[in-house]
Amino acid sequence: xxxxxxxxxxxxxxxxxxxxxxHAATVLSQLxxxxxxxxxxxxxxxxxxxxxxxxxxxxxxxxxxYLRIFGGAPSKMLYLFPEEKALWVAGLLIxxxxxxxxxxxxxxxxxxxxxxxxxxxxxxxxxxxxxxINMISSVPALAFAMVGAILSTILADLGEMGDFAVLIETQLxxxxxxxxxxxxxxxxxxxxxxxxxxxxxxxxxxxxxxxxCPK
Amino acid sequence: xxxxIRVGMSEIVVARAPRVxxxxxxxxxxxxxxxDFFLKTGGMAHIMLPDSSLSSANTLTNRGxxxxxxxxxxxxxxQKEGAMKERMVVKIAGGSQMFNFNGLNSQVQIGARxxxxxEKIMAELGLKIVSRNVGGHVGRSVYMDLETGNVTIKxxxxxxxxx
Numbered sequence: 001x002x003x004x005x006x007x008x009x010x011x012x013x014x015x016x017x018x019x020x021x022x023h024a025a026t027v028l029s030q031l032x033x034x035x036x037x038x039x040x041x042x043x044x045x046x047x048x049x050x051x052x053x054x055x056x057x058x059x060x061x062x063x064x065x066y067l068r069i070f071g072g073a074p075s076k077m078l079y080l081f082p083e084e085k086a087l088w089v090a091g092l093l094i095x096x097x098x099x100x101x102x103x104x105x106x107x108x109x110x111x112x113x114x115x116x117x118x119x120x121x122x123x124x125x126x127x128x129x130x131x132x133i134n135m136i137s138s139v140p141a142l143a144f145a146m147v148g149a150i151l152s153t154i155l156a157d158l159g160e161m162g163d164f165a166v167l168i169e170t171q172l173x174x175x176x177x178x179x180x181x182x183x184x185x186x187x188x189x190x191x192x193x194x195x196x197x198x199x200x201x202x203x204x205x206x207x208x209x210x211x212x213c214p215k
Numbered sequence: 216x217x218x219x220i221r222v223g224m225s226e227i228v229v230a231r232a233p234r235v236x237x238x239x240x241x242x243x244x245x246x247x248x249x250x251d252f253f254l255k256t257g258g259m260a261h262i263m264l265p266d267s268s269l270s271s272a273n274t275l276t277n278r279g280x281x282x283x284x285x286x287x288x289x290x291x292x293x294q295k296e297g298a299m300k301e302r303m304v305v306k307i308a309g310g311s312q313m314f315n316f317n318g319l320n321s322q323v324q325i326g327a328r329x330x331x332x333x334e335k336i337m338a339e340l341g342l343k344i345v346s347r348n349v350g351g352h353v354g355r356s357v358y359m360d361l362e363t364g365n366v367t368i369k370x371x372x373x374x375x376x377x378x
Contacts, residue, residue, distance in 0.1 A: 048263070048280075049224045058240030059356055061371050066314050141314035146371060148240015149354025152224060152263070153313040156243050156325050159225070159280050160269045 005166075010043050012199040013168060013192075017041035017185060019130050020123035021170035024183070027122040031115065032092050034174045044167040051155050051165055055080060055182055058148025062086075063104070065116030066154060067140050069124060072133035073191035073198075076154055077120050078184045080147060085180050086112055104144050113140040123185070131198040154186070161189035219358075222246070222259045225280035229258035229292045232361040239356045243326035245282070245309035245333055245349070246357040248378075249289055249342075250364040251298035257361045258293050260285040264325065265332030282332040290340060305342050306366045306378045307333055308357045310349040326350065346378040 005013075018041050029036040044054075052058045063086035069075040081089065083104070090108035093115060120137045128135045143150050155165045168185040187195060196202045219235040222228045224244060228236055232255035238246050241261070250257035260279060264270075267281035278284035293303065310330040330349050337344055348355070348368050356369040366378040 049226065052224060052240045064313075143313045143352065144371075145242070145311075145313060145352070146240040146354030146356070149242030149311065150313055151242075152240065152244055153242030153311070153325070156263045159263045163277055163280075 005043075005045065006201075009196055009201050012201045013043050013166075013195065014041050016127060016130055016195070016199060017043065017168040017170065020127040020185065021172075021183070023122040023126040024119040025170075025172055027118055028115070028172060028179070031118065032089065032174065032179065034176070034179070036172055036174050036179065038173075039171040041168050041170045044169055046165050046167060048155055048159055048163055048165055051167075052148035052152040054151060054167075055147050058146060060147045061145070062147040062150065063112060064143045064145070064147070064150040064154075065112055065140050066143070066150075067116060067120050068138040069120075069135050069185075070138065071128075071135040073131075073135060073194045074188045075135075075191055076184075076186040076188070077116075077123070077137065078150070078154055078186065079116050079119065080150070080182045080184075081112075082180060083144065089115060089179055109142050113142050116140040116142075119183070123183075127185075131195060133194060133198050158186075158189060166192060222261045224261055225263055225277050225285075227258065227260045227279045227285055227289050227292065229256070229289070229296060230361060231256045231296075234361050235358055236361065237356065237358040241309040241355045241357060242311050242313045243309070243329060245307055245329045246355075246359075247282075247286060247289065247333060248306045248308075248357070248359045248366050249293060249298075250304045250306075250359070250361070251293065251302045252304060252364050253302050254296070254298055255361055255364075256293065256296050256298050257359060257364065258289050259357075259359055260289040262286075262329065262333070265328045282329060282336055286333065286336045286340065290342075300340075300342065303342055304364060305337055305344045306346050306359075307344055308348045308355055308366065308368050308378070311351055311353055311355070313352060313354070315352065348376050348378060 090111040310326040
């Protein structure tokens with residue numbers, strides 16, 4: 001099962017996450033006209049019961065932009081921004097930062113969804129090119145809520161398959177700290193095997209039903 | 216005052232007054248609060264999914280995750296503490312639809328399915344849900360005071376609701 005990934009497999013997933021995230025960060029940097037730095041992605045294998053404690057406590061208000069990825073390796077993509085950073089980013093895109101309201105209005109929501117869309121496009125394109133897995137993203141959806149509520153809702157359907165979630169997480173920061181976002185690629189349970197196979201590190205993994213592969 | 220007890224996702228906790236049970240950041244999940252006012256004993260279950268038959272795992276590892284397994288477990292744990300079904304008061308909160316894909320109905324609406332499942336199972340068990348704060352697009356934190364049986368719901372940018 002997914003809680004038993006080997007170090008080599010984790011490394012491979014981290015690398016492919018890195019490539020995706022680097023493309024997305026470049027695009028964000030071009031969009032905002034700011035230098036954007038990113039962390040090396042972390043591959044977190046979390047028990048679902050702990051998932052909503054992730055990212056600064058469950059009651060932290062955050063803006064989440066969520067997309068589904070379809071195709072060879074169905075997954076979920078989630079961007080989380082603290083409210084004020086999200087508003088700031090939206091304001092830049094609307095190109096009128098002065099007028100930018102401090103409320104999450106229709107324009108701001110639309111702008112943030114579009115950013116989610118563009119970043120996901122870049123991430124998925126790179127990911128797909130590297131692995132040869134065909135991937136397409138859905139339209140984005142947005143929620144402004146307690147981060148626990150956002151994460152638990154997105155991860156809930158993973159509960160049908162098991163008790164763990166794999167989160168490929170990258171943090172983005174603009175050099176002046178005006179942007180501070182997390183983003184996550186969460187492969188559906190069956191997709192992880194597909195991704196590992198495409199990366200050529202399926203060996204030594206355990207199959208989806210949880211029993212050992214022949215060694 | 217004893218420490219409040221946190222009920223995590225897919226956990227079931229039963230305790231007595233003067234404890235407080237709480238859970239944070241509910242989205243599509245549901246907190247099911249059952250209280251015996253005579254014993255001042257109550258329990259909370261934090262379910263994630265409606266039906267354990269959805270589980271494709273070979274063995275059902277966590278009964279607290281699903282409405283159809285968690286609710287009977289919660290009731291029987293309460294009965295072990297001496298609680299009687301006739302005195303049980305049921306309150307529920309959660310079941311939001313956090314994300315709205317406009318025009319695209321592809322997202323399985325787990326929140327709504329959870330609410331329906333909890334209602335159905337409670338009806339089967341002959342328990343009435345006396346009050347609820349469910350649905351919408353909000354996250355909720357739920358606090359259950361076992362001294363009074365009051366269930367307080369906290370949401371972002373709106374006043375607390377007491378069930």
